[in-house]
Amino acid sequence: MNLKLVTLLFLFISVNVFAQRSNSGWVDLYNGKDLSGWKLLGGKAIYEAKGDEIIGTTVSNTPNSFLATEKEYGDFILEVELLAHPLMNSGIQFRSLSKSEYQNGRVHGYQMEIDPSARAWSGGVYDEGRRGWLYNLELNPAAKTAYKINDWNKYRIECIGNSIRTWVNGIPVSHLIDDMTTKGFIAMQVHSIPASEPQGRQIRWKNIRIQTENLKPSPSEDIFVVNMVSNDLSALEKRQGYRLLWDGKSTKGWTAANGSAFPAEGWQIQDGILSVQKDIPGEKAKGGDIVTEKEFSAYELKFDFKLTKGANSGLKYFVSNLGGSILGLEYQILDDENHPDAKLGIKGNRTQASLYDILPSQKIPYSLRKVGEWNQGMIRVYPDNKVEHWLNGIRVLQYQRGSADFMQNIALSKFKAVRGFGLAPKGKILLQDHGDEVYFRSIKIKELN
Incomplete structure (x- = not known):
């Protein structure tokens, strides 16, 4: 096969693969090189772009920190892979806000919990800065084993209308019906730490991607529903x-x-x-x-x-x-x-x-x-x-x-x-x-x- 034909074949395959990725509807929220499109809110935890990962590091004497998207999202399906220190609490904010008229810009809104502790509420929904826990895993104890400590975990959030659903490693965790906030940013949280806790613990995120068009909700799972409407x-x-x-x-x-x-x-x-x-x-x-x-x-x-x-x-x-x-x-x-x-x-x-x-x-x-x-x-x-x-x-x-x-x-x-x-x-x-x-x-x- 001559060089020209090989080159054309390579271009055809490349274009075809790109088309398949585009047609999938997924958009990457992290470009793989820097934190363009993101902004720091709240505290002063350290966020870094390293290869295909965003890494968050705890810092003493600072409030909860959030690396937030500059863009806001209403209906979407979000997938993230994450690896957290086993003694570190964290979360993923979504449909969240930071406005000067609300507690001087305090970040508030829905959060999908990252909880490696013995409580094991990973994947539950917490209302940061507002109402507190909306869906904890005492309501769905079978999902407490979904999160893997000291390993990568795949998180999925589906927000379609007033329906909010979460999965950890393919296991359905929470099903919330709520209409308080219909649109907001997505953010990666590094939780504040007490003075007695050593700083420098890390959480790593990768393969952060989102769908916003032609959304197809996953089939309903028979788990407890918290309905706030x-x-x-x-x-x-x-x-x-x-x-x-x-x-x-x-x-x-x-x-x-x-x-x-x-x-x-x-x-x-x-x-x-x-x-x-x-x-x-x-x-x-x-x-x-x-x-x-x-x-x-x-x-x-x-x-x-x-x-x-x-x-x-x-x-x-x-x-x-x-x-x-x-x-x-x-x-x-x-x-x-x-x-x-x-x-x-x-x-x-x-x-x-x-x-x-x-x-x-x-x-x-x-x-x-x-x-x-x-x-x-x-x-x-x-x-x-x-x-x-x-x-x-x-x-x-x-x-x-x-x-x-x-x-x-x-x-x-x-x-x-x-x-x-x-x-x-x-x-x-x-x-x-x-x-x-x-x-x-x-x-x-x-x-x-």
Whole structure:
């Protein structure tokens, strides 16, 4: 074969390979030689371009640092390979912002976690500088083994509309539905370190590429969905069997606890929020508790709630008429800092997310929200009578209905004289009017067999 023919063949193959790469839709975010197209935000960690890698190095006495794209992205699919020091926390920001009017330019927005620690929350979604954890791996414990310590890991993020999904090494980790931020930059984080920790630990990124056109979402994986959109059911939630227990706009399916109709006063439905109104001192209470028309036995119940300062409320389940009173097990909803009930009872069993006056919830920092912020509560009642209370993605209480421990704690509670308390095979679900202003939304249920 002559030289001219070889040259033409080489050019043909090269052009054909380039065309295939272009047609794939992937665009490299790192040019392989310098940090053009990127900017440093936040702290002063060291970022370097070395061959086919970007390397981030920890530095003492500096806040979280971010190497951010100059360009912003809305809908996209991002893939990155990374290798992190085994004692180093890091993350990948996406749909993130840094604006002077927000905390003097603090970086805020979604972050896909890099967590080699024993907690093993790599691939979860954290809201940097805003709401904290949105999707942690206690909700999907099977994914805790996806991340490989002291090895390269492939991260994938799909942001399409309000759907945010993540994978680590091909294993689905998180599925979040949220519409707070629809567009922003992508950034590689080097976390701040305490003075006691040695500086110089490194994380390496390579093969950073993105698709922004003709996006095709990956097939849905049957994992837990965190849905932050008010009164919304995602396609996956519907397939998993969830339905709205409150439709977000009417009183359908709910009545007064002591009557056949929904209270004419005391409760308000506005902008997709169901709220109990605060009693006016000196005036007769107007609302009263409300209950579902239907009874339930085994289920997973999700609900969002928001407290006002000093407020007290609750969500009761297995509600029935016992000795002339409407009673049930109660997931406590309380401003622990400002309501005196938090200091009553036994060992904190009247605090937020506790089984009211019977069993205390664990106080885990990741699960706590400030008054005025939305919380996501969840109650799981299994067919074998095991029950769990969850608060903002963390299981804070579990117990077994009818067990010796359960009965002993009831015997110490205000319900000790109520025969059969907490043992009904089924019951209604109740939202409590305790005279304080409290908000509810996104009440949804999946019945379990």
